Amino acid sequence: MPDHFLQSQSIMEKLSGIVHNEVLEPSPDMPSKDYYLCSVGNIELLSDEITPSSQHFCLFLALDAKSLDDGKIREVAKRLLQKGLVYLCAWGPDCERVHDLFDYTILEMDPQQDRPVVMTTWHTEESFQEAVWFFINAAFPDEAYVRNCHDWMFAPIGNPGWEKVIRESQSSGAA
Numbered sequence: 001m002p003d004h005f006l007q008s009q010s011i012m013e014k015l016s017g018i019v020h021n022e023v024l025e026p027s028p029d030m031p032s033k034d035y036y037l038c039s040v041g042n043i044e045l046l047s048d049e050i051t052p053s054s055q056h057f058c059l060f061l062a063l064d065a066k067s068l069d070d071g072k073i074r075e076v077a078k079r080l081l082q083k084g085l086v087y088l089c090a091w092g093p094d095c096e097r098v099h100d101l102f103d104y105t106i107l108e109m110d111p112q113q114d115r116p117v118v119m120t121t122w123h124t125e126e127s128f129q130e131a132v133w134f135f136i137n138a139a140f141p142d143e144a145y146v147r148n149c150h151d152w153m154f155a156p157i158g159n160p161g162w163e164k165v166i167r168e169s170q171s172s173g174a175a
Contacts, residue, residue, distance in 0.1 A: 043157050058149060062156040064093045064157075065094040088121070
């Protein structure tokens with residue numbers, strides 16, 4: 001694994017490629033989406049590296065979670081939710097469990113379910129490219145969050161190949 005994946009320096013970067021939603025035309029009433037890449041070597045670094053510029057954000061989490069402890073995933077989920085996470089797309093080995101752990105953490109943090117819904121999806125049966133397409137074209141946060149949700153973040157954890165696919169999709173303008 002390259003050294004830059006193991007360092008704790010800030011590695012969240014705004015993607016310069018223009019991403020066009022293939023399903024909907026942008027509405028003048030809706031905020032633009034700014035896409036970011038936050039590649040880290042392990043999930044424990046993720047919540048420290050994500051620094052949203054908007055009140056709320058959406059996250060595409062690509063992760064091989066088979067060997068990860070539930071408590072570790074739930075702690076990261078809690079910290080990301082406290083930073084404003086309002087939509088999670090989970091992809092990769094054991095992503096359904098990651099999704100479920102985020103959902104349990106959401107319920108734990110809001111047991112009365114007084115707040116708008118934090119959306120979560122998992123993409124076990126989809127290729128990486130299909131899941132990225134879903135995140136760009138079909139993921140929408142609850143209406144209560146839309147106006148303050150500009151940041152859409154890709155977080156490929158510990159896999160330079162996933163980062164490369166995201167970068168290539170940005171430079172070609174297609175996911």
